[in-house]
Amino acid sequence: MLWVLWNLKLVNFQPAGLRDALYPIIIDPAKIMTRFRYNFRYSSREAFLSTRTTNLIPAGSFF
Numbered sequence: 762m763l764w765v766l767w768n769l770k771l772v773n774f775q776p777a778g779l780r781d782a783l784y785p786i787i788i789d790p791a792k793i794m795t796r797f798r799y800n801f802r803y804s805s806r807e808a809f810l811s812t813r814t815t816n817l818i819p820a821g822s823f824f
Contacts, residue, residue, distance in 0.1 A: 793799055803811070
């Protein structure tokens with residue numbers, strides 16, 4: 762069904778991304794931070810708020 766809607770240009774969601782949307786990848790950055798001594802510039806919340814502002818995601822979105 763999603764494939765049909767995608768090809769009719771009724772949704773802006775690729776069928777190949779359905780599995781990733783249903784079963785998202787959860788990554789713990791602790792291993793990256795300790796192994797490579799890497800510090801993230803922005804928190805997850807800051808990155809989301811920036812994306813929401815820049816990409817015009819509706820104001821009430823929290824996902």
